[in-house]
């Protein structure tokens with residue numbers, strides 16, 4: 001980056017990537033570009049809250065206008081993902097490095113990954129993969145605008161297990177508002193970002209104020225909410241192109257490429273419904289639960305190897321069930337046919353997981369709809 005120039009997509013580059021591809025670099029750079037546009041919105045959020053406390057209606061409207069303009073820039077930047085990041089390459093080549101190993105039992109990692117030689121005792125660890133769900137910027141918009149999120153049914157199941165565990169250990173129950181996936185992602189943020197979100201939550205006063213004064217404030221407030229809803233619509237379209245469709249299609253080269261039609265061609269109504277997104281796949285391979293070891297310590301077979309050849313394919317090292325010395329296990333369906341996002345143990349459910357382990361389409365749609373719910377009615 002040239003420090004004398006502003007942070008923009010033309011002025012930043014990636015020093016390191018897993019794959020050495022420009023597609024991977026672009027995936028990170030677009031995210032950075034979005035964060036850069038968000039900077040001025042953060043200042044406007046804090047400013048607007050002070051203005052509310054001082055009862056300065058005109059200033060509140062002005063700050064909301066700044067927030068709106070930053071969201072518009074963010075949305076324009078998000079759309080550029082298609083320009084230099086190919087969905088097929090993303091799903092099959094880049095994403096395995098980002099997938100993580102938390103809530104990934106369905107992908108064959110019921111206990112996470114065995115860390116050997118890291119500390120005295122070899123143990124399984126579970127870590128969520130990298131996701132821009134860990135962006136403190138987007139959560140800051142939600143907090144400032146008073147947009148509330150709730151656990152999904154999928155998360156409730158995890159919460160119930162967690163509650164049982166806590167009860168067994170005599171620990172108090174978790175707080176409901178602290179049990180959403182988005183809240184959990186805060187533990188992956190830098191500490192100061194997390195603290196900022198906590199402080200912002202304590203200070204948040206915009207929505208009730210705007211609701212009481214209406215007028216210009218409500219108009220700009222609703223534009224901000226509509227902008228954030230648009231962000232989530234665009235993001236759902238991206239997830240459809242980059243995860244849902246490749247996961248459904250399987251690794252046939254040429255299925256998606258730079259020839260992919262522009263996202264604008266995929267209208268909101270064309271974004272897949274939950275039912276469509278979860279429809280049975282052509283490449284679905286049934287796996288018996290009995291095929292999967294109860295205790296992977298006794299039967300480890302999830303070591304890296306090749307999905308396509310015995311000698312190993314360095315493009316997809318994480319995608320193959322293999323024995324301890326890396327020989328593919330013939331009776332296991334190679335994860336390479338599905339990608340790490342797909343459920344394997346319960347093909348009838350056809351859940352597609354995000355890198356954070358969410359049942360992603362229902363989750364993303366719920367978050368989008370919760371955004372719309374906070375529009376202020378006159």
Ligand code: HEM
Nearest residue numbers: 031034131132133135138239242354355356357358360367
């Ligand atoms: C190829 C591009 C992208 C893909 C495939 C993608 C995929 C996903 C997935 C699967 C999730 C669900 C959570 C999980 O389990 O990981 C998610 C969440 C999220 N992503 Fe992305 N993402 C992409 C780009 C971006 C970018 C550039 C941003 C910008 C900040 C972003 C922001 C978010 C946010 C904020 C969430 C949390 C849900 C929400 O607040 O709406 N994503 N993403």
